[in-house]
């Protein structure tokens with residue numbers, strides 16, 4: 001069981017992430033998408049400075065079968 005699963009905690013153990021499901025129906029496209037996301041995020045993060053969650057906003061959870069957040073407002077600090 002994941003402690004406080006609804007809380008946005010980027011420091012969590014990434015190996016427990018359920019974005020791609022689990023068990024017999026775990027997403028077979030996960031490795032492809034992880035590689036694509038890494039390329040996109042590397043390029044994006046390489047072009048901006050540090051960021052934090054924007055004050056006064058709350059992350060909005062995505063609806064099943066999607067995982068993660070449907071909106072997450074960030075403030076660029078750099």
Ligand code: HEM
Pocket residue numbers: 018019020021022024025026027028029030032033065066067
């Ligand atoms: C960000 C992108 C993606 C996310 C978040 C995602 C997420 C998921 C999740 C949560 C499941 C499990 C659904 C369940 O428990 O019934 C799943 C299943 C599946 N995904 Fe993905 N997926 C993504 C991309 C892809 C890609 C790129 C492919 C193929 C190239 C793919 C192919 C499949 C297939 C075939 C299943 C069914 C597996 C089964 O039922 O045994 N997915 N996906």
